[in-house]
Amino acid sequence: MSQQTDHLADKARRQFLTKATGVAAATVVAPGVFLHSVGNAAPREEPVNDSVRWGMLIDTSKCADGCNDCVAACDKENGLDQLIKPEGASEEQWDMQRPRWIRSVKLKNNLTGRVTTLPMMCQHCEHPPCVDVCPTGASFRRADGIVMVDRHTCIGCRYCMMACPYNARSFIHENVQLKPTATPRGKGCVESCNLCVHRLDNGLNTTACQEACDKGAIVFGDLRDPESAVSQALAKYPAVQIRADLKLNTGVRYTDV
Amino acid sequence: MKGKFGLGLVMALCLTLFAGFGAPHAGEGIEGSSKAAKLDACVEPTDYMRRNHFELIKHQRDITVHEGVRATDYSLAGCVDCHVRKDAQGQHVPVNAPGEFCSGCHQYTGATLDCFTCHATKPTGNGQ
Numbered sequence: 001m002s003q004q005t006d007h008l009a010d011k012a013r014r015q016f017l018t019k020a021t022g023v024a025a026a027t028v029v030a031p032g033v034f035l036h037s038v039g040n041a042a043p044r045e046e047p048v049n050d051s052v053r054w055g056m057l058i059d060t061s062k063c064a065d066g067c068n069d070c071v072a073a074c075d076k077e078n079g080l081d082q083l084i085k086p087e088g089a090s091e092e093q094w095d096m097q098r099p100r101w102i103r104s105v106k107l108k109n110n111l112t113g114r115v116t117t118l119p120m121m122c123q124h125c126e127h128p129p130c131v132d133v134c135p136t137g138a139s140f141r142r143a144d145g146i147v148m149v150d151r152h153t154c155i156g157c158r159y160c161m162m163a164c165p166y167n168a169r170s171f172i173h174e175n176v177q178l179k180p181t182a183t184p185r186g187k188g189c190v191e192s193c194n195l196c197v198h199r200l201d202n203g204l205n206t207t208a209c210q211e212a213c214d215k216g217a218i219v220f221g222d223l224r225d226p227e228s229a230v231s232q233a234l235a236k237y238p239a240v241q242i243r244a245d246l247k248l249n250t251g252v253r254y255t256d257v
Numbered sequence: 258m259k260g261k262f263g264l265g266l267v268m269a270l271c272l273t274l275f276a277g278f279g280a281p282h283a284g285e286g287i288e289g290s291s292k293a294a295k296l297d298a299c300v301e302p303t304d305y306m307r308r309n310h311f312e313l314i315k316h317q318r319d320i321t322v323h324e325g326v327r328a329t330d331y332s333l334a335g336c337v338d339c340h341v342r343k344d345a346q347g348q349h350v351p352v353n354a355p356g357e358f359c360s361g362c363h364q365y366t367g368a369t370l371d372c373f374t375c376h377a378t379k380p381t382g383n384g385q
Binding site for chain 1: 318319320321322323324325326327328329334337374375376377378380381382
């Protein structure tokens with residue numbers, strides 16, 4: 001019994017220490033100066049619920065042709081830049097198959113010749129086709145709107161890659177040598193953008209791509225909160241869903257496409 | 258001919274013996290410079306952890322992946338962070354390397370350790 005009490009006391013002390021360090025981290029920056037994302041940085045204690053729906057608005061008029069900032073930031077954040085070309089594969093093969101969460105896509109209007117560049121990633125649909133077709137439940141939609149792959153149950157069948165209208169999913173073909181703590185990955189699993197879920201779960205409310213875009217083309221936030229930057233921008237600008245005809249209600253929207 | 262065979266046998270025996278010296282024994286994996294080596298017990302009492310550590314990790318993985326709960330004592334990243342050892346140069350030694358904390362027991366008991374096909378074997382400092 002006493003052992004149990006000691007154990008509980010230990011636990012309480014540990015929690016206190018965790019919280020105390022959190023406070024220190026927020027105040028150390030500078031007196032009176034709070035980094036927006038550091039202020040409430042603490043690991044999530046309660047399960048996510050649907051009072052939040054994470055989403056994005058991308059202003060493609062700000063996307064410069066040839067700019068790769070968001071793709072590079074995503075690769076770095078999620079360890080995709082550490083993957084190496086398999087032995088014997090050609091550059092073209094690797095370019096086609098290398099895992100990417102964001103692709104830079106170029107659209108050309110054949111009538112007018114106008115070219116638009118935009119980042120294309122998982123659109124975090126309300127009714128995701130990848131979830132419909134997954135035979136094991138590995139592809140799932142979290143309560144806060146993030147569409148993810150549970151790699152513990154993914155069997156690598158790649159049905160989801162076929163079902164996704166946005167070509168947003170990648171497959172890991174080879175064993176991975178360097179694995180970041182926040183984004184585990186291994187041979188035989190599918191993966192895609194998860195809106196930097198490790199950041200959101202640790203109390204930050206930014207994504208790597210949004211942070212990297214110095215032109216402010218990406219606005220990220222809670223679609224359910226009318227006061228959030230993304231909701232305000234959606235109310236103001238004419239935004240569209242890509243392939244709106246599929247009625248998937250995507251969480252990622254675009255303007256000026 | 259016979260002498261040479263005898264010599265070979267003695268050498269083989271010596272090699273086996275020396276190899277035996279370096280080999281870890283089950284339960285001795287926490288020796289050394291890991292954070293765990295300085296603590297009396299893990300997140301639960303030691304005898305409980307010995308039998309149930311995988312139950313804890315398995316339930317935690319579902320809660321974290323599907324519900325986003327990260328403030329927890331039972332994360333695999335937590336195991337690695339605490340049990341990883343540093344070598345003489347101050348570099349982390351992968352926790353699944355032969356004789357390290359995880360594989361020390363898992364090799365001994367012949368249990369397959371699959372976590373590290375995908376998970377980081379040392380802290381990489383980009384979120385838990």
